[in-house]
Amino acid sequence: MPTQLIAKLIELAYNETQSDLAHHEIEDRLLDNLLGKNLDFTTEQGEQATILFHSIGRGKESPSTVVTLQVEGIEFNQDAERLTLDLRYIFYQEYGYNFLFSGTSTKFLITSPFVQRLGPANILIEFAIYGNTVNQVNRCLSILAEVIRVHQATRHQTAIEWYDDHENKWEGDPEITLEEPIRETVSIDDPIEYIYESSNDESYIEDYIRYVDNPRGEIRNLIDNRNTYARSEL
Structure with a gap:
């Protein structure tokens, strides 16, 4: 060699x-x-x-x-x-x-x-x-x-409760309406922050339901790929 x-x-x-x-x-x-x-x-x-x-x-x-x-x-x-x-x-x-x-x-x-x-x-x-x-x-x-x-925090536990309480009842995309923001420190005396936090909480829960509920859905694919x-x- x-x-x-x-x-x-x-x-x-x-x-x-x-x-x-x-x-x-x-x-x-x-x-x-x-x-x-x-x-x-x-x-x-x-x-x-x-x-x-x-x-x-x-x-x-x-x-x-x-x-x-x-x-x-x-x-x-x-x-x-x-x-x-x-x-x-x-x-x-x-x-x-x-x-x-x-x-x-x-x-x-x-x-x-x-x-x-x-x-x-x-x-x-x-x-x-x-x-x-x-x-x-x-x-x-x-x-x-x-x-x-x-x-373990209140917002996510609320999302879990919403999904578990309404599982198999969603028709199309979930639409969540909260009576008030989940974060107790948000005051109704500040209407802009109050509306903003309520909207954020509702969006968080809606996206959570879409993610958990549909394994082949767009949001599951989007989040898993970005993660x-x-x-x-x-």
Whole structure:
């Protein structure tokens, strides 16, 4: 075999070994710094909860990381499939739109969150994110903690009640009319803010119903694609 070809094969083998070593070093660094790290937070109702890194792994494409978070302390009434949809919808409302359309688009989700129930007050949330640095992965705790807080807050719980109370009764697009804004601090003495907040709450509930109710609907496709737009950057 020609000497030049042998040298090239050795170079390729070395590069492949170095690549695998680098990937393992990245994963080890994430595990050493983040595995088991937790964040305590309080819901609107005063429930004490903890979110922590349950597992961290290398994503299929670089740079990406597969993360599983564990949430303890909140008793969820929904099954895993429905809770999965709720968290995806809330993520878009709280982060997805701004991450996508802000002047400095922030790449975050590659795959949408998926929920697994371990017990009444114990769930796992799995997803893949863009990035593999400690700082990029560490932000998962605060972001998903806020998503859970919003899920437990009055506005989203009101949306859940509207859907559950009227399921299979919608004819065409839902039209929600609230007697007053959900946020109690909005005063009728400020009519512009009062109307604005009422309209926002009604729109939030209507979009939630469209998202949950129609798996092949336009809004489901729109939100899921925007949530995971970072996938296109890989």
